[in-house]
Amino acid sequence: MNETNVTPDEAATAVRTILERIEEAAVVDRRVLHAMLAAVLARGHVLLEDVPGTGKTVTARVIAEAMGLEFTRIQFTPDLLPSDVTGSTVYDEHAGEFEFAKGPVFANVVLADEINRAPPKTQAALLEAMEERQVSVDGTTHDLPRPFVVIATQNPIEQEGTFRLPEAQRDRFSVKTSFGYPDVDGEMGLLERRANRRTLSPSVDPAVTPDSVRVLQMLTETVAVDEKVRRYIVELARETRRDGRAEIGVSPRGVQRVFEAARAAATIDGRSYVTPDDVKRLAQPTMAHHIVLTTEATVEGIEGRDVVRDALETVDVPGVAPNSDESDGTNESADADGSSVETEEVSEPLPEAEETALENPADDGV
Structure with a gap:
């Protein structure tokens, strides 16, 4: 190990x-x-x-x-x-x-x-x-x-x-x-x-x-989310609650799920920070099922994703510079060009064979 x-x-x-x-x-x-x-x-x-x-x-x-x-x-x-x-x-x-x-x-x-x-x-x-x-x-x-x-x-x-x-x-x-x-x-x-x-x-x-998956999950927990992006998630959820077609909008638990999925999207793309595009890309699959529609909206064929789509069009997308995020529990230092980079590393004991798989997954027998 x-x-x-x-x-x-x-x-x-x-x-x-x-x-x-x-x-x-x-x-x-x-x-x-x-x-x-x-x-x-x-x-x-x-x-x-x-x-x-x-x-x-x-x-x-x-x-x-x-x-x-x-x-x-x-x-x-x-x-x-x-x-x-x-x-x-x-x-x-x-x-x-x-x-x-x-x-x-x-x-x-x-x-x-x-x-x-x-x-x-x-x-x-x-x-x-x-x-x-x-x-x-x-x-x-x-x-x-x-x-x-x-x-x-x-x-x-x-x-x-x-x-x-x-x-x-x-x-x-x-x-x-x-x-x-x-x-x-x-x-x-x-x-x-x-x-x-x-x-x-x-x-x-x-x-x-399985150890690799646990490491990827741990890495996801360290992804930073700028305060403006957090506010963007909250405003999208609040907009669904204001929509007259929704009896119940996205719940606080749903807000957390969007936050978590957006961090995972950043991990998938090889970033240590979340962008507004991560939120927009996952807004419908992470938000729509948390919405309870009114009877009238259901009869009219309205779906939760319609409410989310309109919220995306209504709420302004924040402008966030890469890595201009809150620390969110991680340490940052200045790179040579003055930009902020993440310095925290995620450590997890893995089997020796798995080290190779994560460093170069293409060599594991594909």
Whole structure:
């Protein structure tokens, strides 16, 4: 075990390798993958809404494989019980005592497939896990693995046999996005991949290890956000609350999720600071699902992203010079040209093999 200092450029290279590995098996718009990886690096969760057959399940599994993370899939059904998700206490006859049998939620990446086909009580079983990274069963708390990410899929609410996710549940997701149907080239590429493999479901080799993901998450926590950019996030949220079509605008928790995702976007791009473009790029996938529309707006076909789009057009974009940010807990020094640069380094013990993967991910067998 050695101490490894990871720079923003090295982090961006590692993320790029992860993206390329995912795209070997899945046909997904790069902007959607960017938003999903931003949620992972921000220690958040992802909600995918789309019609069946668009690749939601495959993409979730491939993301876990590309990051070397343990993956489990929970098929949500109307008869699924909370204990089927979290686990339960069972009696061991041989030992003569009760012991906890872990449920499928004990993994790094948990796919909650078709989450809105289960009743609200079972959906709520994920609440503590998503927010606290732990589950409580029979008065005992059990920690979940780190990193821990829930990727939930749901069919459109108009589909038969679905239950609407409670507001408290939706508020726990950092990002909500959809794939849509691929274009002609995308579907042709899908058939090409299928023709070149002998298995029904695609898979990929890991590009990094779980330790790498933890390092990337730590690096994301050090990304600085200028006060003007913070104010920009707050004003966007407040504008959604003033919109007459919104019964409830973006919550304070939602504001924090935008902040965290914007820092992750900077990490993906190899920067140690957030720009207003990071916020604008992720505004809709991080804000729209936090908005509760009025009945009239719903009847008129208005969506949360419409409210966010109008907020983006209304709120002035701040002018922020690169690295002219608040320290945000990091140390800064002047570069040779007088500009401010970050001097804090993130250290995390990694396996020796992983040092090479982060320094030059392209050499790990791609």
